[in-house]
Every structure is written in C-alpha cells, then in structure tokens.
Amino acid sequence: MQHSDALLQFMSRYVDYSYTGPHDFERPESLPWVGHMAFADMLVRAYRPELLVELGAYTGVSFFSFCNAVRQAWLHTSCCAVDTWKGEHHAGYYGEEVFAAVERHTERNYAEFARLLRMTFDEAVDRFEDGSVDILHIDGLHTYEAVRHDFDTWLPKVRPGGIVLFHDVVEQHDDFGVWKLWDEIESLTPESCCFRHSHGLGVWRKPGGPELEHPFLRALFDRPEGFEAVAAFVRAVAERQELQRRAHALERLAEERQEQINACQAESEARQAVIDDCNARLEQRAEELRAARDEMCERDAAHQREIDALRCEKARVEEAYDRILRSRSWLVTRPLRFAAEWIRKRRAGSR
Ligand SMILES: C[S@@+](CC[C@H](N)C(=O)[O-])C[C@H]1O[C@@H](n2cnc3c(N)ncnc32)[C@H](O)[C@@H]1O
Numbered sequence: 001m002q003h004s005d006a007l008l009q010f011m012s013r014y015v016d017y018s019y020t021g022p023h024d025f026e027r028p029e030s031l032p033w034v035g036h037m038a039f040a041d042m043l044v045r046a047y048r049p050e051l052l053v054e055l056g057a058y059t060g061v062s063f064f065s066f067c068n069a070v071r072q073a074w075l076h077t078s079c080c081a082v083d084t085w086k087g088e089h090h091a092g093y094y095g096e097e098v099f100a101a102v103e104r105h106t107e108r109n110y111a112e113f114a115r116l117l118r119m120t121f122d123e124a125v126d127r128f129e130d131g132s133v134d135i136l137h138i139d140g141l142h143t144y145e146a147v148r149h150d151f152d153t154w155l156p157k158v159r160p161g162g163i164v165l166f167h168d169v170v171e172q173h174d175d176f177g178v179w180k181l182w183d184e185i186e187s188l189t190p191e192s193c194c195f196r197h198s199h200g201l202g203v204w205r206k207p208g209g210p211e212l213e214h215p216f217l218r219a220l221f222d223r224p225e226g227f228e229a230v231a232a233f234v235r236a237v238a239e240r241q242e243l244q245r246r247a248h249a250l251e252r253l254a255e256e257r258q259e260q261i262n263a264c265q266a267e268s269e270a271r272q273a274v275i276d277d278c279n280a281r282l283e284q285r286a287e288e289l290r291a292a293r294d295e296m297c298e299r300d301a302a303h304q305r306e307i308d309a310l311r312c313e314k315a316r317v318e319e320a321y322d323r324i325l326r327s328r329s330w331l332v333t334r335p336l337r338f339a340a341e342w343i344r345k346r347r348a349g350s351r
Pocket residue numbers: 029030033055056057058059060061062063082083084085086087088091119120121122139140141
C-alpha cells in the first residue's frame with residue numbers, strides 16, 4: 001500500500017469521530033483541550049507507546065482521550081497521570097470532588113493500565129526510569145518558569161525519539177509563557193509541529209530515535225505540506241466535534257424548552273378547566289337568575305292585573321253611587337233623610 005493511501009485509510013476513521021467520555025462539555029473547565037481529543041487518539045494509535053505520562057490531568061479530558069485510544073486499540077500501554085488535583089492560578093483552584101470523579105472513572109474504565117499519582121511533578125519524576133517515557137504531555141502551570149522547569153526535569157525520562165506535547169502553546173496573554181519555551185526548543189529538532197486551535201498544542205520529538213514508519217507520524221513532521229494537510233484535517237475534526245457539541249447543547253436546550261412548553265400547556269389546560277368550570281357555574285347561576293326574573297315578572301303582571309281589576313271595580317261602584325245620588329227618588333227623599341238625621345241627633349243630645 002502506498003504511503004498516501006495508508007495515511008488516508010488511517011485518517012478516514014476520524015471523519016465522524018466523536019468521543020464519549022465522562023465529561024460534561026458544557027462546563028468551561030472541560031473545554032480548553034477538547035479540540036485535541038481526536039489528535040490524541042491518532043497519536044496514540046500511530047505511535048503505540050509503551051509508557052505515556054501526563055503532567056497535569058485536572059478533570060482528565062486529555063488523559064482519558066489517551067486512555068480511551070489505548071483501550072479501543074487494544075494496546076499494551078501504561079498511562080500515568082501526575083497532578084496534585086488541587087489546581088493552580090491558571091486553571092484555578094478546585095475541590096476534592098474533581099479527584100474523586102477522575103479516580104472513579106479511571107477505576108471503572110482503565111484500571112488495568114492507568115495510574116494516578118497524586119503528588120507534585122517534582123515528587124513523581126524519580127519514579128520513572130530515564131529514557132522510559134514514550135509520550136509526555138506537559139500541561140501544568142503555564143508560566144515560562146514552570147513549563148521550562150517541567151520540561152528540563154522530565155526530558156531525561158523521555159526515550160530518544162519520544163514525543164513531548166505542550167498545551168497552551170499559542171497563549172501569550174498575562175504570564176502565560178509556553179509560547180516562549182516553544183520558541184526556544186522548536187528549532188532543536190526537525191521533528192516538531194504546532195496545532196494552533198484550542199489554545200495550541202506543540203508536538204516535539206526528542207532527537208535520537210529511529211526513523212518514523214507510521215504514515216501519520218511521518219506526515220506530522222513532514223513540514224510544511226504533510227503537516228498542513230494533517231493540521232487542516234485535525235482542525236476540521238475538532239470543528240466538527242465542536243459543532244456537534246453545540247448541536248447537542250442546542251438539542252438539550254430545545255428539550256428543556258419543550259418540557260417547559262409542555263408544563264405551560266398542562267398548566268394552561270388546568271387553568272382552562274377551572275375557567276370552564278367557573279363559566280359553567282356562572283351560566284347555571286345566570287339561568288337561575290333568568291328564571292327568578294321571569295317568575296317575578298309574571299307575579300308583577302298578575303298583581304297589575306289584580307290592581308286593574310280593582311280599579312275597574314272601584315270605578316263601577318263610584319259610577320253606581322253617582323247614579324244613585326243623581327236619581328229622582330233620592331232627590332225626592334232628601335227632606336226625609338234630613339228629618340231622620342235631625343231626630344237621630346236630638347235623641348243623641350237628650351241622652
Ligand atoms: C491546565 S490543568 C490540566 C488540564 C488537563 N490536561 C485537561 O485536559 O483539561 C493543570 C493541572 O496541573 C496541575 N499542576 C500544576 N502544576 C503542578 C505541579 N507542579 N505538580 C502537580 N500538579 C500540578 C494542577 O493541579 C491542574 O490540575
């Protein structure tokens with residue numbers, strides 16, 4: 001198989017790369033290294049290290065990317081992470097829960113080949129034999145003095161031809177100084193390259209090793225063409241992963257919103273039921289009031305009819321009385337009524 005075909009075949013598996021690890025990539029402390037996860041996988045599979053050491057693991061984004069590649073490729077690699085798991089002024093200081101989560105995840109998934117050394121880098125360095133480390137990832141404190149010290153103390157531990165990775169190599173703000181160390185050491189070997197995305201990752205091969213055989217590693221250090229092609233691909237994979245992360249975040253947000261909408265709908269349905277119930281009761285009350293009003297109207301009408309009838313009766317009686325008063329016999333008997341009245345009064349007076 002030709003070199004370029006082998007490289008294409010190797011890279012093609014990463015076209016739809018997506019890492020499923022323990023990390024919640026919504027948390028900002030998980031993000032800085034995320035763009036290099038696919039590269040970590042490529043490097044481990046291509047280099048097939050016997051011993052990989054990481055200085056500065058924090059939540060384990062980079063460390064578990066290496067471990068994941070080792071497990072999936074069935075390699076006989078020992079992975080070791082060194083960290084106080086206390087933090088420092090660039091990453092920030094954090095609590096015990098971070099180490100507890102990293103330890104739990106390591107035990108569950110990578111117990112056969114991964115070790116956590118909870119101590120300073122200086123305390124750990126003598127536990128490793130000179131020339132024993134195949135891949136060293138330096139990601140501790142990022143001041144020039146700190147990273148220079150870590151590089152100088154750990155370089156003897158790296159096998160000739162071994163790989164040293166430096167994170168945050170393009171950050172030049174505040175007291176970040178990895179870029180300065182990178183400037184100083186890049187020219188010490190023809191086999192170095194630097195990814196500029198995700199805060200920058202410098203890849204530096206310690207001089208003196210055998211010629212590289214794997215097409216990916218050869219392309220990596222074949223500058224400028226080979227590396228530019230690899231870097232463009234790695235960046236595209238990282239961008240795709242970032243888009244996927246955002247898409248998942250948006251999906252989660254959409255699900256949350258849908259749940260809120262469902263809750264609002266349920267609430268509005270419950271309120272509508274209350275409103276419907278009130279409306280029904282109001283309608284029933286209105287019906288009762290209409291019935292009461294109709295009954296009162298009927299009673300009023302009956303009373304009015306009675307009043308009218310009484311008025312008619314009264315008019316009839318008055319008319320009859322008038323007729324009597326105006327009749328001839330009444331007029332003729334008038335003296336008699338006077339006389340009868342006079343006698344009645346006299347009798348009453350004599351008593
Ligand atoms: C930038 S973080 C590591 C990020 C990690 N590689 C990732 O993928 O997210 C740096 C870590 O290095 C640790 N650290 C810094 N200097 C150290 C030292 N001299 N000894 C031990 N740990 C150190 C800190 O505790 C912190 O957890």
